Amino acid sequence: MKYRNLGGTGLIVSEIAFGTIPILSGDVPVLPDYYSPNEETAIAIMEHAFKLGCNLYDTAIVPEYGDAEIKLGRFAAHIGREKIIISDKSRYFIGDEMYDAVNRSCKNLDTYANIYFVHQVDENNEDITFGRYGAIDALNELKAEGKIKFTGVASHYYDVLLRGAKDKRVDILQGSGNILERGMLERIESEPLFKEKGFILNKSYAAGILPHFFRIETLLSGVLSYPISSVLVGMGTNEQVDQAMMMKTENYSRPSFSQVMSVLEKSFVPIPCDRCQRCRCKYGTEIHIIFRQYNYYFLGKDYWALRKLDLSINESAAQCKKCTDMSCMKKCPHEINIPETVQMIQRLVEIHIRKSLI
Ligand code: SF4
Ligand code: SF4
Incomplete structure (x- = not known):
């Protein structure tokens, strides 16, 4: 496992991070495959990833990701809280609501969150989120209180992420991309403002679709060739952990967009x-x-x-x-x-x- 700086936070994160969607239990129909392991099995899977070098674990408030937040908190206590970095998030855009949500998350985790994202920011809620007494102000207040260590904005929209990159109150960004949907990654690569922020990438498998067409190594090497800090990979079995964590790549590279198209054009x-x-x-x-x-x-x-x-x-x-x-x-x-x-x-x-x- 290799490690990278998480922007200017001082944190060093594993290039592959653990996405907790597959280990949740609950009824979250919009999410892709999850396996509903019990707490003991979920902890064992997270520990397996830890032993292979993973130190960044990402979740969301109950019930956005079912009970994954609680399972991650139990894992943190089991493995030793200071040995891992917890990234958490919720979809609250008004400051007071975000403030309460983070306190609920800390209760569920039974510890602090290293990073807390306001999640799914888009053009309908960005002015509230970035505005006075919005979610970002609340996250900064919580940071001052020590309940979280760093603030984040997570979005599928480039313009929102760029706004976050310009905002001194935001430490870390989370966005989506993969070797097919790479347009945002390319814009981030050529925009110097992103260089100071940590960047965590999700959807590297495109909701589990791309591994049917490309090797895992191609998918991960491809996105790690961009200037990001870490790639979130949802893992619900030890086999999936092995596939993602034991990737052997010295020099990361990506297939050209036309090469990706040619593979898909076969179908x-x-x-x-x-x-x-x-x-x-x-x-x-x-x-x-x-x-x-x-x-x-x-x-x-x-x-x-x-x-x-x-x-x-x-x-x-x-x-x-x-x-x-x-x-x-x-x-x-x-x-x-x-x-x-x-x-x-x-x-x-x-x-x-x-x-x-x-
Ligand atoms: S042609 Fe383009 S700008 Fe015009 S309605 Fe369609 S998507 Fe919108
Ligand atoms: S590739 Fe073309 S159609 Fe697709 S998002 Fe970019 S500008 Fe729009």
């Missing part, structure tokens, strides 16, 4: 969207999310992707049909004809996909 015709989020739709269509759901549909998350597409594709397609502006396409590095692709997805939902729900 379907993917949309060559790397989710860079440069396209903007003034009418509110989240282009990169629609394109991700299309690709995920063919990559094995068919039911999940279908339900999501069904929620907004008709509205987006109707808007694209009458759009004369089409400014969304000006900045697309892959020159995707966005309105045409949206129409194609709508036809697919109508003709082929919707039938499968009947």
